[in-house]
Amino acid sequence: MGQLLEKMQRYSTALQMTPLGIALLLFLIGPIIVILITSFWKFNGFLTIPDFTVRNYVKLFTSGLTLDNYLETIRIAAIVWITTTVLGFIIAYYLVFDVLSLKAKMLLFLLCVVPFWTSGVIRMIAWIPFLGKEGVINRVLMSIGITDEPLEFLLFSEFAVILSYVHVFTLFMVAPLFNTMARIDPALIEAARDNGAKGWQILLHVIIPLCKPGIAIGTIFVLSLTLSDFTAVRLLSGANVGTVALSISNQIGSYNFAYSSANSLFLLIVLLLIVGGIMRLVDVRKQL
Secondary structure (H helix, E strand, C coil): CHHHHHHHHHHHHHHHHHHHHHHHHHHHHHHHHHHHHHCCCEECCCCEECCCCCHHHHHHHHCHHHHHHHHHHHHHHHHHHHHHHHHHHHHHHHHHHHCCCHHHHHHHHHHHHHHHHCCHHHHHHCCHHHHCCCCHHHHHHHHCCCCCCCCHHHCCCHHHHHHHHHHHHHHHHHHHHHHHHHCCCHHHHHHHHHCCCCHHHHHHHHHHHHCHHHHHHHHHHHHHHHHHCCHHHHHHCCCCCCCHHHHHHHHHHCCCHHHHHHHHHHHHHHHHHHHHHHHHHCCHHHCC
């Protein structure tokens, strides 16, 4: 009887996992396999031909443009990550430790989520009226005498791309940090104060170490979104910024599916290595 119940339980678990397994196979593993196969096909200048070749990978690893794109992408992602981490930590700290009322905390956190009711593309485009030569920021700066002429670096530049990324992706750092900080036992902070620790010592030796899982999860979100996005670069860079995602988008636009597939797989491998390194450094399961 016991063996029968054990078998039924095992089959029941397998049946419960079957829908998820099918979904992952169809919408995650399947497309990756298709991209992998396509990456070994040929492109004759007009069409992608199903003929095996490693030319796409040879071109990928020997092209100086590829190295430049990856270095530029990683540099922008690092700037966005540092900025969103600092802003996200400050916002989460304020919501958890400075706002005493639970209702006020929830209200302010929901206000941070409100922008996600609109499309990310719309929020990126919304910066154009503010950053343009005749935009709000330039008009204010010239009206108060800080500058005599419009600042050209505000729009169609790397600055505009980074600003839009920080605006859109900061909440992905705030949410896990807020969740982590809310779990910190106030008794730990009180114990540190009773032992003579100052505010900055409590921050460095108590709060930040306990927030590592939240920082790690937020880092995975921010880096994944930044490395894979090409919308902001296309809309706000004015062709002054070249990233891997934009390069892949251009290759798809020219119907070079073979080379874009190889480039996409290499970007995926780079991202997986980054995520794997983060998960080895920090036990993300503490946050789950």
